[in-house]
Amino acid sequence: MVSLYRWLLYLYPAAYRCEYGEEMMGVYREAEEERNNATALQRSAFFLREIAGLVRGALQERWWSTFGSNFSTPFSTGRFAMRSEFRFPKSAPMLMTIILAGIALAIEKARTIEAAVDGHAEPSLFKGVVIIFVGAMAAAVLVWSVLFLLRRSGMHRLGEISAQEAPHDIEN
Amino acid sequence: MKELPLTEPVFLILLSLAGQPRHGYSILKDVDDMSRGRVKLSTGTLYGALRRLLAGRWIERFKEDDRPRGRQAYRLTALGRRNMQLEVSRLKRLALVANLRVARKES
Numbered sequence: 001m002v003s004l005y006r007w008l009l010y011l012y013p014a015a016y017r018c019e020y021g022e023e024m025m026g027v028y029r030e031a032e033e034e035r036n037n038a039t040a041l042q043r044s045a046f047f048l049r050e051i052a053g054l055v056r057g058a059l060q061e062r063w064w065s066t067f068g069s070n071f072s073t074p075f076s077t078g079r080f081a082m083r084s085e086f087r088f089p090k091s092a093p094m095l096m097t098i099i100l101a102g103i104a105l106a107i108e109k110a111r112t113i114e115a116a117v118d119g120h121a122e123p124s125l126f127k128g129v130v131i132i133f134v135g136a137m138a139a140a141v142l143v144w145s146v147l148f149l150l151r152r153s154g155m156h157r158l159g160e161i162s163a164q165e166a167p168h169d170i171e172n
Numbered sequence: 173m174k175e176l177p178l179t180e181p182v183f184l185i186l187l188s189l190a191g192q193p194r195h196g197y198s199i200l201k202d203v204d205d206m207s208r209g210r211v212k213l214s215t216g217t218l219y220g221a222l223r224r225l226l227a228g229r230w231i232e233r234f235k236e237d238d239r240p241r242g243r244q245a246y247r248l249t250a251l252g253r254r255n256m257q258l259e260v261s262r263l264k265r266l267a268l269v270a271n272l273r274v275a276r277k278e279s
Contacts, residue, residue, distance in 0.1 A: 020223065023244050024215045027196040031215070053214025060220055 001032065001047055004105060008051065010130070011058035013065050048098065055097045059137065100133055178259050181213055182221050186230070186248065186256045193234040193247035196222070222246060230255060 005028050009021050028050065035043050178186070181203075188194055188202040200213055225231040230252030234245040248256065 016223070020219050023196060024219055026243055027200065027215050027218070030197040031200060049212060049214045050216070053216030055216070057214075057216030057220040061223075 002029065004101070005050065005054070007105075008054045008058070008101065011055065011134075012061050015065075016061050051098050051101065055101075059141065063141070097133075097137070100136075104130075104133065177262060178255075180211065181217055182225070183259060184211060185213075185218070185221050185225070186252060186259075189231060189246060189248045190253070190256060193236070193245045195236075195243045195245045197243075199246075225252065 002025075006025065009017055009024065012021070031046070031050075035046055038046070184203045184206060185199055187206065188199045194202065196215070196218060200215075200218060203211055203213055222231065226233070226246075228251075229249055231246045232249050234247040236243075236245050
């Protein structure tokens with residue numbers, strides 16, 4: 001899992017990796033060591049949480065490095081303030097991302113084993129898989145951005161519904 | 173103040189640093205303890221928040237004398253502490269209103 005964590009760190013911008021990569025690896029190793037005696041379910045929950053946090057954080061950093069930190073995002077990672085807005089269902093894309101990462105890793109491992117058995121090395125699929133993965137995420141972000149700019153995203157639709165409800169006063 | 177109210181992860185991170193300077197893993201553990209296991213931050217979430225807090229000068233890096241390599245501690249700045257106090261005041265007012273309403277309902 002340390003290898004997978006290190007691999008997922010490459011999703012972050014290079015400047016971010018230089019500044020925080022080593023620190024994040026250190027914290028992850030400490031957290032993983034602490035769970036050596038945990039149950040399989042607890043360890044699985046920990047790994048999934050870490051992977052989802054990395055992917056979400058990387059998308060956020062990529063977004064901010066492209067559009068600037070003043071541009072609102074649906075991701076709460078690193079945002080200071082709460083906002084009354086619909087939370088775009090993140091579970092589906094996060095789960096798909098995790099599954100894709102698992103498949104990519106399994107394919108790479110299988111090819112490594114095959115190369116060892118056959119005795120000849122084949123070109124690594126790593127770069128191709130990373131390109132496809134990043135391309136798919138970029139396409140998803142682009143589509144969502146277009147919807148957001150057209151004010152047709154889920155956030156705005158439910159925001160319109162919420163605005164129709166009677167306002168509640170906190171204090172009399 | 174436009175940065176308030178704070179998200180729960182950010183609030184808990186600031187609360188963790190309010191007592192003493194801490195490095196990343198210590199913050200994760202402290203947040204877990206304070207929330208009694210309800211809030212479990214991932215390293216991605218933690219460092220995303222730390223980066224934004226550093227950029228906003230709410231926290232700063234803290235040099236420990238016996239710092240192991242790769243371990244960096246952070247502490248609140250005066251600005252971060254002031255914003256933290258504002259958030260705590262906001263939550264106190266909200267809790268007061270909530271208590272009044274619940275007491276009124278029960279009576």
